[in-house]
Amino acid sequence: MDLDAIQSEADEIASMMVQKQDEDLPQYKRIEENTNQRRLSFRHNLQKNIIKISDPVQGHKIKEEEHAFLHIPYYDLILEKRLGQGEVTDVFHGRWISRDHEVAIKVIRIQYLNEKVKSELVNEISMMYHIRYEHILNIFGACMEPNKYALIVEYMSLxxxxxxxxxxxxxLTWPDRWSIANQMIKGINYLHKLSRPIIHRDIKSHNILMTNNSNGFLVKVADFGLAKIKQETSRRSSYDSSVGTLQWKAPELLKMEEHTEASDVYALGIVLWELATECEPYEKIDDSKIRASVLRGDRLKIPPNVPTSFRELILKAWAHESATRPTCQQLLTLMKDTSSELDTAIIEKAIGTSVPKLIDIIVTTAERAAEGTTSQAASLHPSKKEYIL
Incomplete structure (x- = not known):
């Protein structure tokens, strides 16, 4: 095999691969929109394979990186509808061509990474890639090509x-909200309970994703990790990493203290308030006023229609002193203890009476029915002595 000849013809070979892909995949109408990007992707992956054969040292380094998580080439992706913009990513609804699978593609807004930052990014993606839990967003893999860094994750339809x-x-009914709250707390609790605990650091309603399932809603926590790439994005631009997250920041974070599990719980408290009220926290309030209010210990107003059990959950989670906030595990225990109270309240509202009163009615009705059955049986089967002449 003449690797030099292949290297010199890399552009032509890549163009031929693009043409072949177009011919093989006519069903993907939008695939032709990124012809140049796909050509560059084919070329990059061709050159990478040549290096793995020709340069043992660099080849070993490439193989180690590839073992960290599944590397998905850009030419294997179709970016369709733009879904939104995250702190460091642009998010697209798309398709993973070779798997014919619907995905979300989170394109990182950095075109070049030096080796140090790239190595840290690989470590962070590897950590996220290996986490598998029902209430944590699955990462299928990542694209790690020059000018194209992206995470490929499961698509959540809602x-x-x-x-x-x-x-x-x-x-959303109150049982719906209770279920959503339970699932998102389970997700954060899972991260906190890992052998090497992960603090999310950016919990907000934007990072709680939802889809439909047979039980109503499936809820997953997203956007944990990527701390290094967030720092790099902030360093390269005038972007203030606190923008969009101030409303969920615990008072100790406003004093420049470290993120902890307790600061995650505080942020959950704000999300629970959003879930209860369907409102945006501190909407149209100046940042300086938000900071001052939170540091004073003031909190958002909880409407009177919020069930007592849900209200207690919010109040405990956003307690001013971090030491007094429950852990996620304690919040889940509290929810389990109070869920029967919520169920009872829902039943009583539906039937228009209290559950104890309903039980009395059922018991009385059953007793009367039993008495009636006994009387009827006696009339149908007279005693033996009635037949003696």
Whole structure:
């Protein structure tokens, strides 16, 4: 095999591969829109394979990186509808061609990474890639090509909790809200309980994703990790990493203290308030006023229609002193203890009477029915002595 000849013809070979892909995949109408990007992707992956054969040292380094998580080439992706913009990514609804699978593609807004930052990014993606839990967003892999860094994750059809609450297309019942709260707390609890605990650092309704399932809604926590790439994005631009997240920041973070599990719990408290009220926290309030209010210990007003058990959950989660906030595990225990109270309240509202009174009615009705059955049986089967002449 003449690797030099292949290298010199890399552009032509890549162009031929693009043409072959177009011929093989006519069903993907939007595939032709990114011809140049796909050509560059084919070329990059061709050159990478040549290096793995010709340069043992660099080849070993490439193989180690490839073992960290599944590397998905850009030419294997179709970016369709733009879904939104995250702190460091642009998010697209798309398709993973070789798997014929619907995905979300989170394109990182950095075109070049030096080796140090790239190595840190690989470590962070590897950590996220290996986490598998029902309430954590699955990462299928990542694209790590020059000018194209992206995460490929599972697609959640309803978008974020923020979207669901903002659009108001879905009428959430209190059992729905209770279930959503339970699932998102389970997700964060899972991260906190890992052998090497992960602090999310950016919990907000935008990072709680939802889709439909047979039980109503499936809820997953997204956007944990990527701390290094967020720092790099902030360093390269005038972007203030606190923008869009101030409303969920715990008072100790406003004093420049470290993120902890307790600061995650505080942010959950704000999300629970959003879920209860369907409102945006501190909407149209100046940042300086938000900071001052939170540091004073003031909190958002909880409407009177919020069930007592849900209200208690919010109040405990956003307690001013971090030491007094429950852990996620304690919040889940509290929810389990109070869920029967919520169920009872829902039943009573539906039937228009108290559950104890309903039980009395059922018991009385059953007793009367039993008495009636006994009387009827006696009339149908007279005693033996009635037949003696």
């Amino acid at each position: 978008g974020s909790l923020y979207d669901v609450l903002k659009q108001k297309k879905i009428q």
